[in-house]
Amino acid sequence: MTTISADQVAGTPTAAVSTLDLDGVSRWYGNVVAVNDVSMSLGPGVTGLLGPNGAGKTTLLHMMAGFLAPSRGAVSLDGRPTWRNPEVYRRLGLVSEREAVHSFLTAHEFVLASAKLHRLPDPTEAARRAIALVELEGAQDRRIGTYSKGMRQRARVAAALVHEPQVLLLDEPFNGMDPRQRLHMMELLHRLGDAGRTILFSSHILEEVEQVSGTVQVMVAGRLAASGDFRTIRRLMTNRPHVFAVHSTDDRALAVALMAEASVTGVELGRAGLTVRAGDYGAFTRVLPKIALAEGIRVRQLVPEDESLESVFSYLVEA
Numbered sequence: 318m319t320t321i322s323a324d325q326v327a328g329t330p331t332a333a334v335s336t337l338d339l340d341g342v343s344r345w346y347g348n349v350v351a352v353n354d355v356s357m358s359l360g361p362g363v364t365g366l367l368g369p370n371g372a373g374k375t376t377l378l379h380m381m382a383g384f385l386a387p388s389r390g391a392v393s394l395d396g397r398p399t400w401r402n403p404e405v406y407r408r409l410g411l412v413s414e415r416e417a418v419h420s421f422l423t424a425h426e427f428v429l430a431s432a433k434l435h436r437l438p439d440p441t442e443a444a445r446r447a448i449a450l451v452e453l454e455g456a457q458d459r460r461i462g463t464y465s466k467g468m469r470q471r472a473r474v475a476a477a478l479v480h481e482p483q484v485l486l487l488d489e490p491f492n493g494m495d496p497r498q499r500l501h502m503m504e505l506l507h508r509l510g511d512a513g514r515t516i517l518f519s520s521h522i523l524e525e526v527e528q529v530s531g532t533v534q535v536m537v538a539g540r541l542a543a544s545g546d547f548r549t550i551r552r553l554m555t556n557r558p559h560v561f562a563v564h565s566t567d568d569r570a571l572a573v574a575l576m577a578e579a580s581v582t583g584v585e586l587g588r589a590g591l592t593v594r595a596g597d598y599g600a601f602t603r604v605l606p607k608i609a610l611a612e613g614i615r616v617r618q619l620v621p622e623d624e625s626l627e628s629v630f631s632y633l634v635e636a
């Protein structure tokens with residue numbers, strides 16, 4: 318695992334702060350190990366939980382929320398286990414990924430129902446506050462069925478926030494949103510984090526996490542692959558060795574010229590062109606046009622062969 322020093326405290330806490338701790342947490346379903354020996358500590362501010370599909374993010378969030386028992390290890394909120402702990406339901410909110418919302422309810426009715434479930438002393442006032450927080454006042458009396466995906470998601474966030482939890486967990490909150498809705502949700506998460514709440518959201522999209530959070534936990538195949546400052550982790554991802562497919566007007570001459578280049582660690586000449594291994598993405602993509610120009614060769618194609626998110630993440634695991 319790659320560990321980068323993390324500064325997870327962001328914003329100015331307005332109330333008591335909460336810390337969510339995972340200590341050697343694993344969860345398996347039969348033979349499938351969904352989460353494997355994960356330890357982390359989350360404090361106030363916004364943290365991104367990044368990982369490809371199937372990495373174990375949902376399983377981890379459900380254990381944090383106390384919906385699922387760890388097979389091994391412990392999840393605790395301010396020192397108390399989250400599993401089967403009613404106190405956790407009062408202090409934590411979860412917006413899960415695929416959760417049906419009754420489309421015949423208005424947002425007001427939906428959030429009010431959540432306030433009543435929590436047995437809040439003044440559910441109407443709590444619902445009003447939560448709806449204001451997500452800026453849905455103007456649409457609160459319309460049926461949720463008429464909402465855009467982004468508005469529906471905000472209604473769900475309001476329902477999860479109605480009891481003013483210190484910790485809010487969101488599973489893929491940006492899924493299916495258009496850029497404007499995404500921006501709106503990002504602003505909301507920032508606001509909540511700045512107010513001292515502990516916010517964790519999951520995503521499989523690098524850029525999404527980059528825009529929302531400076532601190533990230535990266536999961537790959539059930540394990541924590543990296544944690545800490547996003548920019549440092551991103552650099553680790555982009556500075557890893559890369560494989561490129563290159564096709565030019567003279568592949569053989571280009572191969573010879575590339576072999577003399579320091580950033581190139583291997584060149585293979587095949588029927589479809591060259592397969593080039595480079596130690597550094599940036600250095601190679603900068604130097605290739607210069608070499609081609611010097612040799613009088615035109616590059617017709619340059620395609621990174623291993624750009625899938627999975628390969629980026631796998632690299633981190635091996636680091």
Ligand SMILES: Nc1ncnc2c1ncn2[C@@H]1O[C@H](COP(=O)(O)OP(=O)(O)OP(=O)(O)O)[C@@H](O)[C@H]1O
Nearest residue numbers: 346349350351368369370371372373374375376377
């Ligand atoms: N109830 C279950 N029974 C059996 N296997 C499960 C169950 N829930 C999850 N898994 C498996 O555990 C692994 C992790 O799944 P999980 O849903 O936690 O990952 P994820 O990172 O949230 O992925 P996604 O974004 O696709 O939901 C996967 O291999 C998945 O198939």
